[in-house]
Amino acid sequence: xxxxxxxxxxxxxxxxxxxxxxxxxxxxxxxxxxxxxxxxxxxxxxxxxxxxxxxxxxxxxxxxxxxxxxxxxxxxxxxxxxxxxxxxxxxxxxxxxxxxxxxxxxxxxxxxxxxxxxxxxxxxxxxxxxxxxxxxxxxxxxxxxxxxxxxxxxxxxxxxxxxxxxxxxxxxxxxxxxxxxxxxxxxxxxxxxxxxxxxxxxxxxxxxxxxxxxxxxxxxxxxxxxxxxxxxxxxxxxxxxxxxxxxxxxxxxxxxxxxxxxxxxxxxxxxxxxxxxxxxxxxxxxxxxxxxxxxxxxxxxxxxxxxxxxxxxxxxxxx
Amino acid sequence: xxxxxxxxxxxxxxxxxxxxxxxxxxxxxxxxxxxxxxxxxxxxxxxxxxxxxxxxxxxxxxxxxxxxxxxxxxxxxxxxxxxxxxxxxxxxxxxxxxxxxxxxxxxxxxxxxxxxxxxxxxxxxxxxxxxxxxxxxxxxxxxxxxxxxxxxxxxxxxxxxxxxxxxxxxxxxxxxxxxxxxxxxxxxxxxxxxxxxxxxxxxxxxxxxxxxxxxxxxxxxxxxxxxxxxxxxxxxxxxxxxxxxxxxxxxxxxxxx
Numbered sequence: 001x002x003x004x005x006x007x008x009x010x011x012x013x014x015x016x017x018x019x020x021x022x023x024x025x026x027x028x029x030x031x032x033x034x035x036x037x038x039x040x041x042x043x044x045x046x047x048x049x050x051x052x053x054x055x056x057x058x059x060x061x062x063x064x065x066x067x068x069x070x071x072x073x074x075x076x077x078x079x080x081x082x083x084x085x086x087x088x089x090x091x092x093x094x095x096x097x098x099x100x101x102x103x104x105x106x107x108x109x110x111x112x113x114x115x116x117x118x119x120x121x122x123x124x125x126x127x128x129x130x131x132x133x134x135x136x137x138x139x140x141x142x143x144x145x146x147x148x149x150x151x152x153x154x155x156x157x158x159x160x161x162x163x164x165x166x167x168x169x170x171x172x173x174x175x176x177x178x179x180x181x182x183x184x185x186x187x188x189x190x191x192x193x194x195x196x197x198x199x200x201x202x203x204x205x206x207x208x209x210x211x212x213x214x215x216x217x218x219x220x221x222x223x224x225x226x227x228x229x230x231x232x233x234x235x236x237x238x239x240x241x242x243x244x245x246x247x248x249x250x251x252x253x254x255x256x257x258x259x260x261x262x263x264x265x266x267x268x269x270x271x272x273x274x275x276x277x278x279x280x281x282x283x284x285x286x287x288x289x290x291x292x293x294x295x296x297x298x299x300x301x302x303x304x305x306x307x308x309x310x311x312x313x314x315x316x317x318x319x
Numbered sequence: 320x321x322x323x324x325x326x327x328x329x330x331x332x333x334x335x336x337x338x339x340x341x342x343x344x345x346x347x348x349x350x351x352x353x354x355x356x357x358x359x360x361x362x363x364x365x366x367x368x369x370x371x372x373x374x375x376x377x378x379x380x381x382x383x384x385x386x387x388x389x390x391x392x393x394x395x396x397x398x399x400x401x402x403x404x405x406x407x408x409x410x411x412x413x414x415x416x417x418x419x420x421x422x423x424x425x426x427x428x429x430x431x432x433x434x435x436x437x438x439x440x441x442x443x444x445x446x447x448x449x450x451x452x453x454x455x456x457x458x459x460x461x462x463x464x465x466x467x468x469x470x471x472x473x474x475x476x477x478x479x480x481x482x483x484x485x486x487x488x489x490x491x492x493x494x495x496x497x498x499x500x501x502x503x504x505x506x507x508x509x510x511x512x513x514x515x516x517x518x519x520x521x522x523x524x525x526x527x528x529x530x531x532x533x534x535x536x537x538x539x540x541x542x543x544x545x546x547x548x549x550x551x552x553x554x555x556x557x558x559x560x561x562x563x564x565x566x567x568x569x570x571x572x573x574x575x576x
Contacts, residue, residue, distance in 0.1 A: 053567040096518045104521060107546035143499075146489045167498040178492075181538045187498065191505035191525060197518040199418035199510055213513035226424065228503055259492040267429035271439050271496060279435045283427065290427035294435075295499040317370045 052217040064176055067169050070301060073164055073318055075085035076127050078158050079105035081135055086243070091146050093211050094200050101155075101193050108186055116181060132317060137310045152201050157247050158230065161195035161299070161307050163187060164247075168298030171257045191296070195227040202226075220306055228293045231266040251303035262300050266292050373539055374567055376448050378575040383445030387489050388553055389497065390436035390447060391482050392480055392569050395563060396473050397433040398453045403470075406460025412417035413463070416426035418514060425470070425507055432500055439496070452565040467515050477501075482550035483539050487575055505548075525549055536576070552576060 050240040082102035087095055116123050127133070135144045135154060143150045166187035173179045202215030205224035218224035222234040232248040251262025268275045268291040277284040283291070299307075305318035312318060384443035401541040403409050403422055429517040440447045459465040483502035488494045509520035523529045525548060532549040553572035561569040 006411045016532060030497035088513055093517055097520070100518070100521055104526070107528075110523065111545040111547065113542065161503050165497070167502060170485070170498050171495055174488075174491060174494055176483075177486040178436055178538045181482065181486050181550055182541060182547060184485050184498070184501070185539075185541060188478050188482055188501055188505040188548045189521065191502035191545060192509040192520050195506035195509035196513070199513060199520075202452065210417075211513075211517045213517060214415060216417055217420065227421075228424070228428075257495075258490045260481060260495050270435060270499070271492070273435065273438050275431060275435065279438075282430050282434055286427045286431070290424065290431060294428040294431040294503060295496075296502040297499065298495060 035237060046126075048290060065116065065119065065271065066174050067172050067183075067301075068112055068116050068119075068179070069124045070305075070318070071166065071186070072116070072124060073109045073127075073168065074111065074158075074162055074304070074308060075105055075112060077133055077311060078162065079109050080129060080133055081155070081158065082129075084105075084135070084147065085147065085151065086145055089146070091148070092211065093203070094148065094152070095210070097196055097200060098155075101138075101196070104193065106190060108189075111182075112175060113184075115179070119179075127317070131313055133311050134313050140310075149201065149204055152197055152204070153267055156194060156197040156225070157307075159190050159197055161247050161304060162190040162193055163296060163301040164251075165304040166190060168251070168300055168304070171260060173310055196224045198227045210300060225294070228252050229265045229296060230289045230293050232264055247307055251299040253300070256300060260298075262303065263297050265297050267295070267297055323519065330495065330526050372571055375569045375571040376451065377571040377574060379445070382488055382490050382493050383440060383443055384492065384572075384575045385484055385497075386436055386440045386443065386445070387448045388442060388484060388570070388572060388575060389481070389500075390433065391451060392477055392556070392560060393429060393433040393436055394422055394451045395453055395560060396477060397426075398431040398451075398547040399455065399458075399473055400429050402453075402455060402460055403466055406466065410460075410461045411461075420469075421510055421514070428503060428507070449568075451568040453561055453568070454565045457562075467511060470511045471508065471515055472559075473563075474504055474557060476509055476551070478489060478508055478525070479502040479549055480553070480556040482548050483534065483536065483552050484575075486536075486538055487553075521546070524527075 041264060081103070082105050085098055087098075090098060105275055108200065109139070137154075141150055141154055144152065151208055166183055166185060170180060170187070173183055181271050196212065199212035199215055202217055202224050203212045204211050205218065206215045217223065217226040217230075219230075220234045221230050225233055229248060232246070234248075246264075248265040253261045256262060265268070272281055275283075275294070276288075277286060308318040309315050312314040376391070378384050378391060382499045400422065404426060408414060409419065409422060455469075458469045478501055481497055481504065485497060486493055488497065508525070510520070512519045521528075527541045527543055527545045527547050527549060529543055531542045533548070533556060534540055534550060534552055536552040536555075539549035540554060553575045557570040557572050564570065
């Protein structure tokens with residue numbers, strides 16, 4: 001078997017293959033690391049592992065159509081969730097807000113379907129309304145439809161994940177200005193939703209249950225959060241969000257566009273600048289949390305899929 | 320700039336010169352040169368560093384132009400929230416703990432955004448635009464209604480601006496950074512809108528609910544009932560932003576689009 005012949009054959013169909021494998025230098029490093037001890041029989045498995053790792057994080061043939069269909073799957077996850085809301089569970093302010101969010105997500109599903117169709121792309125099938133999504137996440141949120149606070153927690157996780165997903169995907173569609181701008185125009189709406197859901201949870205946790213705008217944020221923010229993500233909202237990993245992965249944690253950079261990394265929400269390095277009261281002297285007296293709050297972070301498709309799959313009955317809907 | 324103008328002698332009026340300047344007496348020239356707001360436009364041939372309308376700030380072109388455009392808007396927001404802290408709505412006794420905490424965070428975030436962009440522009444080897452002079456004369460910083468109404472306007476405008484600017488960015492890295500900021504501005508906008516009126520975190524004024532968007536740049540537009548943000552082109556944004564900028568600080572984005 002000629003390893004380099006394999007690579008050049010793959011290059012015919014995937015010009016980006018060398019980028020996916022990071023660099024030719026690291027291919028050699030991987031091969032050397034596998035050890036001169038490997039027998040000829042073992043080598044194909046090791047080679048296969050390198051390619052599996054390279055392609056595992058990206059939908060095969062990722063392009064605008066795949067990104068839009070992935071976004072559509074996330075919108076189905078959300079829109080079905082909101083359409084299933086038991087209205088009697090919520091106080092008046094929350095009921096009204098959820099009505100607005102439900103309309104938005106239903107609209108997003110239709111918009112994305114129409115956009116994919118208009119682009120001549122292949123649409124995913126409409127998922128069944130039962131048997132596809134499990135909003136208890138295999139029993140991690142048993143009271144999701146019986147407790148107001150739990151429902152809003154899951155909703156916040158969906159919206160914050162959606163923001164991270166659209167943000168991470170924007171560079172993937174920047175070659176099409178119409179799709180890019182549409183993606184940005186959905187992304188900011190998800191952020192408005194996330195802000196509102198956080199305010200609703202804040203209010204529920206505040207003495208007297210005031211209106212959402214008057215809720216008081218309480219550190220470490222996972223139960224009475226700010227409207228923006230403060231660090232990872234918690235002193236430790238945010239296990240209340242999803243068991244398999246941390247909604248506010250870092251992603252995987254393997255296939256990220258050059259210069260882009262998927263950091264945890266606690267990140268304070270933007271471009272080449274480490275943000276602090278020292279590097280930004282006007283901010284010398286600012287609380288440390290402000291530097292991570294001022295910027296949201298994106299996520300790669302694979303990590304978003306892992307988070308979303310915790311709500312997939314099969315565990316693979318988002319693959 | 321022609322020295323004959325400074326000397327006060329009658330300037331040459333050739334066929335080529337005539338449309339480019341208005342001959343002016345020396346004393347009048349210095350009076351106009353010293354004036355700030357309200358000065359009539361004084362056309363000085365060849366004085367601008369770039370081919371922009373005199374008295375305006377041209378953000379430039381390409382990615383550095385977009386960064387300067389964002390820097391300008393963040394300057395405006397940072398200046399606003401800085402001034403909020405001096406008014407009696409913020410310093411007085413009627414503001415709630417929640418509102419004060421929100422306005423504090425908005426101030427911190429926008430100052431950080433502003434100074435980040437200045438550093439990023441320098442890091443990109445480009446020149447940041449000047450420090451802009453805002454015009455907040457229409458805002459009463461002692462009034463909750465006025466302050467929150469202005470905050471809502473600035474935050475919604477910022478979201479629309481970033482969303483409409485993405486298409487002009489060539490570098491994926493800069494696009495990603497802009498994305499990191501715009502979602503924070505949208506979070507700001509949502510809570511400010513709730514402070515103005517509960518449950519208005521979204522509305523037809525900012526999303527395409529009951530009507531389509533109608534930006535002059537069609538990539539910004541989506542149909543009614545799609546619930547997409549109403550993106551605005553740089554020109555459309557500065558038409559609004561310039562009402563909050565003093566003469567001499569008004570933005571020119573004609574090189575961006």
